């Protein structure tokens with residue numbers, strides 16, 4: 861059994877914290893191509909269209925759906941990498 865294939869977003873060479881870094885959705889915006897991006901509380905953005913196919917994300921296309929997901933958490937890949945290679949914010 862090769863369990864590495866079961867890791868979401870597999871292929872990343874970096875070691876991640878268990879479960880990844882969760883950040884709350886603080887808002888949304890659309891990119892230049894009109895794709896929805898969730899604005900996370902850490903200041904990073906995350907395209908919701910990149911989610912795995914077993915997670916239906918049609919909610920982001922409606923105002924009701926977006927409101928419902930405000931405050932929910934997404935795994936922030938950028939924060940994952942910052943933890944591995946910390947940035948002084950002091």
Ligand SMILES: [Zn+2]
Pocket residue numbers: 883900902903904936937938939
């Ligand atoms: Zn982040």
